[in-house]
């Protein structure tokens with residue numbers, strides 16, 4: 001079956017963050033929204049049908065995650081990432097960001113140092129700061145073509161840090177970290193007893209020519225210090241269902257995480273999230289393959305367009321995720337000027353680079369998970385102003 005990713009949908013009026021909160025975020029309700037990380041593509045039919053089928057049964061009472069729920073996740077990891085996971089290792093969380101916060105609460109104390117590698121997804125900062133832990137930056141190195149990790153600095157910071165929150169693959173700069181890079185991180189963290197919280201929410205969105213390496217799968221020793229967070233939400237556009245998991249093979253670490261999860265009473269989940277997760281992980285391969293082709297084509301289109309019309313905008317070609325990191329440094333605007341130009345002159349709602357922390361200066365993140373028609377309109381708007 002050929003899926004139609006060109007299909008346009010009216011999302012306004014569905015209490016949709018991306019469209020219905022534009023006034024709040026951009027002070028302008030009519031910007032073309034290319035920001036928050038969800039897709040303008042419809043959630044695949046096999047997920048919608050499974051939800052509708054369950055919804056037709058007139059009772060939505062307390063529901064548990066049955067054997068099938070775990071088997072589907074386990075088989076997905078095996079099939080897609082050749083990663084062997086056991087049922088006992090999987091814990092439910094109502095989203096990956098909650099998982100980050102629960103891990104911080106479970107394994108660290110106020111004041112403890114936690115390393116993050118900006119520019120990075122901003123809830124990594126709040127997961128540390130909101131619990132009075134100390135945020136430590138190992139800023140990524142901006143290269144000509146892509147970003148890389150400052151291993152020397154990481155080693156220095158690791159000497160007295162408790163945890164590293166790794167974004168694997170990395171949002172917003174689009175790196176699918178190589179096995180070699182991850183092995184270097186692992187070596188440092190093992191040496192200095194630093195736990196690794198590996199956020200792998202984008203791991204199923206790796207583009208052609210690149211491969212996802214599950215951090216915990218580097219070796220049994222690495223698995224022993226790793227908490228992996230994963231979800232079907234980005235991949236299948238079901239973020240509104242708040243359903244995700246953590247995988248922790250180390251029993252001691254798992255029990256600690258579970259204790260916090262239970263104490264907060266957030267492990268119940270929601271019925272429709274389980275139904276969607278089952279459908280996604282058991283039936284999603286072909287749809288995902290077509291989605292990745294479409295996203296890849298949008299990335300190629302953006303790259304060609306910018307080279308031809310806006311060569312001063314530097315694009316960091318993503319190896320994973322459907323976000324493109326753009327650098328406007330050559331224009332010499334301040335971040336505030338850049339933001340104003342983008343919103344008020346171009347009428348575009350992109351994610352501002354500095355919200356991703358140090359290293360985000362002069363950059364903007366463009367979400368290209370949309371029909372090509374929308375992307376073309378966005379690029380044309382950009383062209384008129386820049």
Ligand SMILES: Cc1ncc(COP(=O)(O)O)c(C=O)c1O
Nearest residue numbers: 037095096097098121171199201
């Ligand atoms: C790296 C990363 N982690 C987590 C999330 C969101 O996770 P959730 O909606 O499951 O809390 C995002 C969303 O963009 C993300 O990019």
